[in-house]
Amino acid sequence: MKIASYNVNGINGRIDILLQWLEESQPDVVCLQELKAPDQKFPIKAIEAAGYGAVWHGQKSWNGVAILARGEEPLLTRKGLPGDPDDVQSRYIEALVDGILIGNVYLPNGNPSPGPKFDYKLAWLSRLQDYAAELIELDVPVVIAGDYNIIPTELDVYKPERWADDALFRAEVRDAFRKLLAQGWTDAIRRLHADERIYTFWDYIRNAYGRNAGLRLDHFLLSPGLADDLSRAEVDTHVRGWAHTSDHAPVWIELLDDLKKGAE
DNA sequence: ATGTCAAACTGAGTTTGA
16 A cells, blocks of 8 residues: 655645646555645545545645545545644644545644744644554554655754754654654654665755755654565655646555455 | 745735744
């Protein structure tokens, strides 16, 4: 099963890019972030025409997350991260697809830090830690994919010293990511590519993509039972080079399914 | 600060967030 994550940075402005990439990549499941569209403007017709069912959690102007499944309807299990009923930002959606629970996160950026936006990011991370601890106890395989807006280590940024005080790289945020891993989650990209420079985001400005001045912000966390099923973890870097593209590239993993494992 | 996007509010140009 091929599971992808893609921060599209505007689902309607980017629909042609999304469809082109879907056609080329043929993922089974897709987690989308930054829809930047209210629920009623989610382009479900175009996505269905491409062969995907979808569930989505939109919001006017900002944020917004969706889960797509090829040839089927994802079974929605949750909209919104638990832990704060007053949080109105659409940053979490979850669905069951082929027996795998898919959590899709779009973490707050958190800049400028310090400040209320950074406080919100830390609070969101705290809630994510609590909820991830619950998920890992479930008797089902779980993937938490998405745009974490976290640079986990110095290997994940082209010039660490320039980012020391940024909300994407602050010690508190990296520590929160480490604590998630300490719960038993596996960072899929790093499991298969321990020492490689791998980026998933390049800023639009300063020719960041041309200079490969990137960041690794989009991650897949695998529950313990899934870690050994991981066969590939890649970034579709070339998509970032397309015209009118998102500032993120799609990232994907391949999990061996039980049928394949049984046949081996 | 620079620089680049998309969406919203409006009526093409600015504001906002990233």
